[in-house]
């Protein structure tokens with residue numbers, strides 16, 4: 262068999278298991294009401310939690326950034342690609358999170374790869390929650406450190422692993438908000454374990470930044486914690502509505518990443534116009550509390566509306582509200598029935614989530630109205 266024939270057979274097998282992934286074509290900006298494949302839909306698919314992805318003020322800032330800096334950075338940060346806008350954004354992110362220094366990466370995937378492989382290597386150990394985002398797993402594998410996973414939020418299991426490791430440098434890595442479940446990691450307890458067992462804690466706040474804590478300052482603010490054992494990472498393409506990510510912590514940490522994080526060094530700097538746009542996004546995140554209040558109201562409405570429905574919402578106090586369906590085919594069929602009624606809600610299947618836990622990942626945005634949630638609830642109730 263040729264490579265191409267083998268690939269075609271593998272794709273056919275995926276089809277048979279209901280695991281073939283297909284892309285829809287988005288023809289409008291990302292928001293609650295979108296145009297997709299030539300048709301209008303109400304969508305619950307994005308991570309644009311605050312509804313900023315097409316905010317006119319941020320669009321204007323991006324245009325202004327393009328006028329000022331052009332479209333491409335043209336070089337990596339360490340050559341001549343580190344623009345004033347990048348630098349200004351790093352200072353703003355450090356101030357916003359209350360940490361000494363922040364370092365900007367082009368994507369969250371790259372930030373995780375960069376920070377984990379810069380901090381640990383052979384002879385060290387990484388401990389990871391089983392439900393962590395794929396980028397954290399890939400980062401741990403790339404680092405060549407011993408990689409141990411513990412069951413979701415199982416602090417006792419983590420402690421056993423920490424007690425038995427011979428590794429000198431120990432790094433615990435978790436999603437602060439789990440991307441497919443919407444629950445918040447017990448960060449204060451994890452931190453306490455790290456202090457007791459001489460480990461460091463990296464939290465990936467992709468889904469908490471902008472959403473949790475006073476003024477959207479994220480999961481650290483949500484819990485009111487601060488520690489030099491904590492390394493903070495968050496992304497800027499979700500609630501912040503643009504693109505990119507950052508790692509924040511001590512000056513020594515940030516400066517070491519500049520020297521050693523390969524996904525920072527060996528890549529073209531992200532366009533400075535995006536950093537410029539993010540300065541405006543950050544101000545909106547800080548000032549417009551109504552967006553977080555709206556998210557809270559929408560989640561309450563959804564939970565009330567689905568009481569007694571045949572599927573159960575997983576317990577979540579974040580805009581990620583997964584509806585547990587179970588089988589892959591069932592989840593796909595439910596998602597397809599909703600699409601037939603003009604509602605887009607993605608079916609999430611293995612390997613993204615464990616076998617038997619296929620779900621609809623309902624994600625709420627401040628761009629949704631109460632009437633949008635009511636429409637989803639009524640469609641779910643009568644398709645049941």
Ligand SMILES: *Cc1c(COP(=O)(O)O)cnc(C)c1O
Pocket residue numbers: 367368369370371373394396436440465467468496497498505506
């Ligand atoms: C989305 C996500 C990432 C990747 O961030 P990108 O900027 O999209 O590359 C990393 N970690 C978590 C938990 C995420 O949800």
